[in-house]
Amino acid sequence: MMKKTLAAVAVLSAFVGSAFAGEVTIYGRVGTGLLLQDQEGTTFAGEKVVDQTKWGMDAGVTTTNRIGLKGSEQISDDLEVGFVLETKLITDTGTAFDGGFNRESLIYAKTNYGSFYAGRVGSMWSDGGSTNFWASNYVAGGTGGGGYSVQGIGLMVNEMAREANRISYVSPTFAGFTLYGEYSFGNKTDVQENTSRNERPAALGLKYANGNFGSGLVVTYRNEASFGTYATNGGDPEDEFTVNLGVNYNAGFANFKLAGQYFTGANSIGNVTGTLDDIDASISGYDDLKGYSFVAGADIPAWGGSWTVSVAYTDGEDDAEGATDEFTGFNIGAMYTYPLSKQTLIKAGAGYLKTEAERTGAAHKAEFESIDAWVGIVQYF
Numbered sequence: 001m002m003k004k005t006l007a008a009v010a011v012l013s014a015f016v017g018s019a020f021a022g023e024v025t026i027y028g029r030v031g032t033g034l035l036l037q038d039q040e041g042t043t044f045a046g047e048k049v050v051d052q053t054k055w056g057m058d059a060g061v062t063t064t065n066r067i068g069l070k071g072s073e074q075i076s077d078d079l080e081v082g083f084v085l086e087t088k089l090i091t092d093t094g095t096a097f098d099g100g101f102n103r104e105s106l107i108y109a110k111t112n113y114g115s116f117y118a119g120r121v122g123s124m125w126s127d128g129g130s131t132n133f134w135a136s137n138y139v140a141g142g143t144g145g146g147g148y149s150v151q152g153i154g155l156m157v158n159e160m161a162r163e164a165n166r167i168s169y170v171s172p173t174f175a176g177f178t179l180y181g182e183y184s185f186g187n188k189t190d191v192q193e194n195t196s197r198n199e200r201p202a203a204l205g206l207k208y209a210n211g212n213f214g215s216g217l218v219v220t221y222r223n224e225a226s227f228g229t230y231a232t233n234g235g236d237p238e239d240e241f242t243v244n245l246g247v248n249y250n251a252g253f254a255n256f257k258l259a260g261q262y263f264t265g266a267n268s269i270g271n272v273t274g275t276l277d278d279i280d281a282s283i284s285g286y287d288d289l290k291g292y293s294f295v296a297g298a299d300i301p302a303w304g305g306s307w308t309v310s311v312a313y314t315d316g317e318d319d320a321e322g323a324t325d326e327f328t329g330f331n332i333g334a335m336y337t338y339p340l341s342k343q344t345l346i347k348a349g350a351g352y353l354k355t356e357a358e359r360t361g362a363a364h365k366a367e368f369e370s371i372d373a374w375v376g377i378v379q380y381f
Helices: 003-017 134-138 268-278
Strands: 024-042 048-058 066-076 079-090 106-111 112-122 162-169 177-184 200-210 213-223 240-250 256-265 287-300 306-318 328-338 344-358 365-381
Touching: 003 240, 024 268, 024 344, 048 268, 048 365, 134 240, 134 256, 268 306, 268 328, 268 344, 268 365, 287 328
Parallel strands: none
Antiparallel strands: 024 048, 024 066, 024 365, 066 079, 079 106, 106 112, 112 162, 162 177, 177 200, 200 213, 213 240, 240 256, 256 287, 287 306, 306 328, 328 344, 344 365
């Protein structure tokens, strides 16, 4: 770990030294806060295995901390070439460069025909990265903060992952429409790319913006590994497919957002299967989850800052032959953001999460509940 850290610092120092000679920018955000959680969890057997109240420092309570380098060169009037290198920070422990530039590591070219990206690139579905547009515009709270308080995307099949060996395209905007496309040749480094040994996610997206109204559609497809060490479900996996539709409308006194998702062939449903698997180990190993999710909410200016409120719901089931597991999830939360300056924000939030699963023949439902409250500070640079 020490060697990795020293090597990363050396690379960073080299870029810093050249920052004064070229168009290179160091950027990031650093924040932390205090998180209070009261949680209960019960297995299918009716055994209460979680019953706790805990609080402490949480580095991700306000945002995902990061540091990055970006630079560009204007080659001609219709060609700009640049790069992005970004890594995650964990401020409460000081961990950095764990896995290198694991958030993004890419080179891009912007032309009159659109922008092209290659490397480790974020998803258009997410609200982080160079090509994102969906969750950031239509899901109240985006990736959220503070445990499970404002976590609308946590009740969806999550497609926000950054993928290695990805190529992405963003078209010029015409009559309010922008087209997005992405494809990954595979995330594994020890097997040949673009083969059945690798999972190969792909997506198409369309964004529309007209004044105060906006909408966006993203269709994702994940061709799961079906051969070799990384094959799932005995080498015959169900490939994942999602349809994601969102709208927003800024009425001045509030920016309203509504997002919905249909999914099939999924292996997990965000916080739903995640929290239930933590309390009952039999809630895992899925390959054909099917269902829908929605998130409704708004950003509301108030008292010099802004409230974000949201409510989310998920309904899903295991669609594999002979399976009987059914899932529901519910989340409601609110978050307030107050700017101390253009770079420094105070954030606070609270929320409630309930997830449960039913299984034919089980004595009880498997259930998880969490009440969260948090406050923190984040500084952008």
